[in-house]
């Protein structure tokens with residue numbers, strides 16, 4: 001059976017090799033006579049799986065002993081709450097850069113629990129079609145939170161921002177986690193829902209500096225306390241065992257691919273095919289964001305009319321390409337080209353775009 005070209009924004013495509021490996025081990029994991037889902041999370045076999053996944057995160061981002069890696073639940077959306085609960089200090093301001101829907105949700109959670117929020121920069125004035133190049137921190141920032149890739153609007157931070165040493169930089173990297181090398185030392189915390197780039201939904205990967213962990217308010221409810229999860233190796237309670245196992249397989253795939261540099265090169269080629277199709281279309285396809293801030297992961301564009309957009313999406317589906325409808329809040333089209341999207345899929349879409357323009361342009 002053929003695999004479809006899957007441009008879904010998340011949950012998203014996974015590497016074929018990973019799916020086959022999981023399938024081969026599904027019924028009888030390494031001769032143990034049971035599946036990973038049926039194992040005790042306290043067994044030595046499961047401990048080996050979570051340890052290996054943990055070690056892969058550290059190797060891929062080259063993290064030292066000053067960072068802790070956690071596998072939590074509740075998605076990136078739970079981090080919108082846990083971050084201000086843990087790190088927004090009394091008498092200081094939680095700083096945010098607002099680059100779209102997900103940033104707004106993060107800001108709204110901080111406000112909801114009564115924290116003082118300062119929006120240090122925003123791109124809302126032009127409907128989030130760019131990444132702010134400067135920002136004004138408040139006088140006493142607890143931290144600065146950014147959204148590195150804006151899944152819905154299709155913008156991405158191309159450089160890791162520099163902030164004063166006493167201001168922890170906290171990043172929602174859900175949709176570009178492990179898609180390229182980053183200057184990891186700049187971040188005090190990175191979090192990412194796995195379902196975009198590194199696995200199935202149900203797990204959020206959190207990378208957190210130990211000196212930030214020391215600041216967590218000790219009166220936080222147990223399940224929301226990063227230190228509880230850190231002390232218990234992400235096994236205070238039953239972790240999402242199968243999801244963590246799948247992340248482990250995807251991370252092995254990334255390392256076998258040649259690591260983040262190779263992944264980035266591949267992502268640039270894939271996104272390049274599609275952006276080139278947009279740019280060579282004489283305005284038939286219109287990219288919706290400033291060129292310098294274009295995302296390598298989520299490519300957003302419009303056609304001359306909503307009717308043509310609907311037709312485009314329908315015709316693409318007939319050609320075995322799905323997931324091209326833009327987010328319901330912004331409309332238009334969006335192609336998500338995460339790490340695992342095979343190169344031929346991006347190529348096929350670019351080809352389809354050129355043909356569609358010939359017929360309807």
Ligand SMILES: *Cc1c(COP(=O)(O)O)cnc(C)c1O
Pocket residue numbers: 010074075076077078102147149150151172173174175193194196
């Ligand atoms: C998908 C996404 C989220 C939400 O993730 P959940 O796991 O569904 O909570 C948050 N931030 C960004 C940037 C995303 O792309």
